[in-house]
Amino acid sequence: MAHPTDPRLTPLAQSLPATVPFVGPETQERTRGKPFAARLGANESGFGPSPRAIAALQSSAADIWQYPDPEAYDLRQALAAHHDIDAAHIMVGEGIDTLLGNLVRLIITSGDAVVTSAGAYPTFNYHVTGFGGVLHSVPYAGNHEDPDRLIAKAKEVGAKLIYIANPDNPMGSHHDAATLQRMISAVPDGCLLVLDEAYIDLAPDGTAPYVAPHDDRVIRMRTFSKAYGLAGARTGYAIGPAPLIAAFDRVRNHFGMNRSSQAAAIAALADQDWLAQVQGKVAACRDSLAAIARGNGLTPLPSATNFVTIDCGQDGTFARRVLVALGDAGIFVRMPFVAPHDRCIRVSCGPDAEIAAFAAALPQALASARSQE
Amino acid sequence: MAHPTDPRLTPLAQSLPATVPFVGPETQERTRGKPFAARLGANESGFGPSPRAIAALQSSAADIWQYPDPEAYDLRQALAAHHDIDAAHIMVGEGIDTLLGNLVRLIITSGDAVVTSAGAYPTFNYHVTGFGGVLHSVPYAGNHEDPDRLIAKAKEVGAKLIYIANPDNPMGSHHDAATLQRMISAVPDGCLLVLDEAYIDLAPDGTAPYVAPHDDRVIRMRTFSKAYGLAGARTGYAIGPAPLIAAFDRVRNHFGMNRSSQAAAIAALADQDWLAQVQGKVAACRDSLAAIARGNGLTPLPSATNFVTIDCGQDGTFARRVLVALGDAGIFVRMPFVAPHDRCIRVSCGPDAEIAAFAAALPQALASARSQE
Numbered sequence A, B: 001m002a003h004p005t006d007p008r009l010t011p012l013a014q015s016l017p018a019t020v021p022f023v024g025p026e027t028q029e030r031t032r033g034k035p036f037a038a039r040l041g042a043n044e045s046g047f048g049p050s051p052r053a054i055a056a057l058q059s060s061a062a063d064i065w066q067y068p069d070p071e072a073y074d075l076r077q078a079l080a081a082h083h084d085i086d087a088a089h090i091m092v093g094e095g096i097d098t099l100l101g102n103l104v105r106l107i108i109t110s111g112d113a114v115v116t117s118a119g120a121y122p123t124f125n126y127h128v129t130g131f132g133g134v135l136h137s138v139p140y141a142g143n144h145e146d147p148d149r150l151i152a153k154a155k156e157v158g159a160k161l162i163y164i165a166n167p168d169n170p171m172g173s174h175h176d177a178a179t180l181q182r183m184i185s186a187v188p189d190g191c192l193l194v195l196d197e198a199y200i201d202l203a204p205d206g207t208a209p210y211v212a213p214h215d216d217r218v219i220r221m222r223t224f225s226k227a228y229g230l231a232g233a234r235t236g237y238a239i240g241p242a243p244l245i246a247a248f249d250r251v252r253n254h255f256g257m258n259r260s261s262q263a264a265a266i267a268a269l270a271d272q273d274w275l276a277q278v279q280g281k282v283a284a285c286r287d288s289l290a291a292i293a294r295g296n297g298l299t300p301l302p303s304a305t306n307f308v309t310i311d312c313g314q315d316g317t318f319a320r321r322v323l324v325a326l327g328d329a330g331i332f333v334r335m336p337f338v339a340p341h342d343r344c345i346r347v348s349c350g351p352d353a354e355i356a357a358f359a360a361a362l363p364q365a366l367a368s369a370r371s372q373e
Helices: A011-015 A025-032 A051-063 A073-083 A095-107 A122-130 A147-157 A177-185 A242-250 A259-270 A272-295 A316-328 A352-371 B011-015 B025-032 B051-063 B073-083 B095-107 B122-130 B147-157 B177-185 B242-250 B259-270 B272-295 B316-328 B352-371
Strands: A090-093 A113-117 A134-138 A161-165 A192-196 A218-223 A236-239 A307-311 A344-348 B090-093 B113-117 B134-138 B161-165 B192-196 B218-223 B236-239 B307-311 B344-348
Touching: A011 B095, A025 B073, A051 A259, A051 B051, A073 A090, A073 A236, A073 A259, A073 B025, A090 A095, A090 A242, A095 A122, A095 A161, A095 A192, A095 A218, A095 A236, A095 A242, A095 B011, A113 A122, A113 A147, A122 A134, A134 A147, A147 A161, A147 A177, A177 A192, A259 A272, A272 A307, A272 A352, A316 A344, A316 A352, B051 B259, B073 B090, B073 B236, B073 B259, B090 B095, B090 B242, B095 B122, B095 B161, B095 B192, B095 B218, B095 B236, B095 B242, B113 B122, B113 B147, B122 B134, B134 B147, B147 B161, B147 B177, B177 B192, B259 B272, B272 B307, B272 B352, B316 B344, B316 B352
Parallel strands: A113 A134, A113 A161, A161 A192, A192 A218, B113 B134, B113 B161, B161 B192, B192 B218
Antiparallel strands: A090 A236, A218 A236, A307 A344, B090 B236, B218 B236, B307 B344
């Protein structure tokens, strides 16, 4: 709903758009008047979290009257052991989005330059704009983010932050560790690389670069929302140099992390067998989605994530029609925002029944889109 | 741990203190090497949330793989019905702290003036400082915040925000609705009153002022952390004029609200019988705490909250010794930060066993404190 702007807002707040980065499927469901039959648009894990994480949520419910530990000490210790680093290198937050917001707030002030790829994560851009930063975008190289151009642009504009996701969303592509290590070694002085590894648990071995804990050229973002299946619990973490990690304490909401979510994340992390099962299911599902795409004359892109980006072979207008027709059929999927990637739709992996529903709906959705040409 | 400051931080971030507003009891427990026997320091509700809220947390655990509804639509609708206002006047966030942070970010930029009371909520001050605002404090009038002086100071310094909590924390006092209504009518043009009503559900009838939903002089903060017993679920909300509420969408983390917390809050709100039971238990417990204080020669202050602030009759040094001795005995309580309020300790209401543990420990704690004089 449009409102007149409150005149007490800061000039920066006055200048910000009223749009939001993502509309949730629940909003679409309310508009449709009925729920989606398949929820395959947000790269959630329909395979669910470890049963141990669910048990932790249930058993911790009785203690929910207590505030959370603002230090997330137990979770940070568990993560430190998992990564074999000191907990001083780890900050936990209410999802990567919150950590990105705090990071941008710490580093970016009015007019500071930030570099990202055109079509990369909109919520990062939202935070940069929200703190007065100036975004500079470089194109992807095909379906991959382009480390060399990101670095070159950062040098050109004197960027304080560079954002890259590896694996990438929305294209599903990835670079190998050596490529990322070359990129890290080229980060200009005074600049920080934000390496978003939300999908790293679903990528081939050898995708994650080795980064020394004290390396102050890079901060990594991880999440329990994807492979670990805890998107609703809002739990992410950053790994970085201790002085930068400590700086989060100057701006973050110390009591923002849900108490039960901390317990669930600890339980999820401890169940690496479950993670391995999910990785196997995701790999099989990627193959299924690729086969469905090919069976409909479309081109699935290789994926190192829990989704498959499907090239619909025409332009954004066509892909958008496919998306809308799928939505009308009860299939929630999303698509890249920016050309030329918006020739694609992006379909999350999920349980067989939901994938079957997508497979059943796709031919008619394509026919519908073609009929509108 | 002290770290060198990262040179990439903004000048504002560089200037911020590394201290945090509150240290959690878990940190103290780790230092002690054992848990507290009684958790009476954070004004949590040891009486717990509605069993329906616990059931909602447990039944929603299976859906935790899904992201939350970023609009918190169902919860906002339930709150709108509860308050008999339109949902456009309600913003849900991860506790009042998060909403205060977003509000300050929207309104305050470097050098803007903000007025509060010396010794009032430190987390509000943390956010003001965090966004470069300049805090101006006025003293309490005895054990009450002083609406007239807050308004006068706001006029004097051209404040953009005034903060008041009614009922007050840490003193437990309250003003009646008529006093607040006079205060609201005196808010200067261009200024906004932040009325923190975290404890309103525990105050006498007639404490909450009537505020027309479109009244743009005031924004109210409410929470499920206190009377509703859901502190760990991080769920608060703001009630205010629609243009200001809409502005939160420009800066907030849209997906920050835990999915299960939304379900729990809806269930808690629907169980007003449970709330009434808690109100009764809190009232009885306030009487118990007051009797314990008097039995030890101390002076309990009247309370409109779920805690009792106990005047220890000497200065901050003495009260701090009492606090430390209680902690050594396994009783977690807190105390006001600022003189002259720091002559007091602040004890939360809770179940009989915890109150009995406090009663058992207090005489020795007082003796210990007196022995150090």
